[in-house]
Amino acid sequence: MAEINLDDRGVVVVCAQCGQKNRLAYERLSGTVRCGSCKATLSAPGSPIEVASSADFDRLIARSSLPVVVDYWAPWCGPCRMVAPELQKVAARQAGRFVVVKVNTDALGDLGERFGIRSIPTLAVFDGGREIARSSGARPANEIEAFVEQATRTRSTS
């Protein structure tokens, strides 16, 4: 999980072949990108990405070419710890279809406040720069996937 980070232009991943760090630009997350060093095809982020700052969060939401699933959580929250492994499964299975990020509402209280997060865990789906769905409470991976599928399908047909 520590191998994936956000910077001001994209998601930084480590090449599985050669260890080189590569940036996947937010606007091109849905495309195929090759490692700048060894030319191996880089896989889309397959783990939840911990958001380090609200500026990173805003850039990702505004520019991502894939839907973004946000898990609002806090270290003291028991149900959040149950969601974490489920979210890991979702991120691995849905790599390249949507991006999964985690927002620690203790560390990034401004985000929790701005989006009016009243209980955790809360899952939200962002697409095209805006929030399109939200759901509170812990749930297993297949229900999270169904929630995201439904949210993104609603948008594409409207």
Ligand SMILES: [Zn+2]
């Ligand atoms: Zn490489």
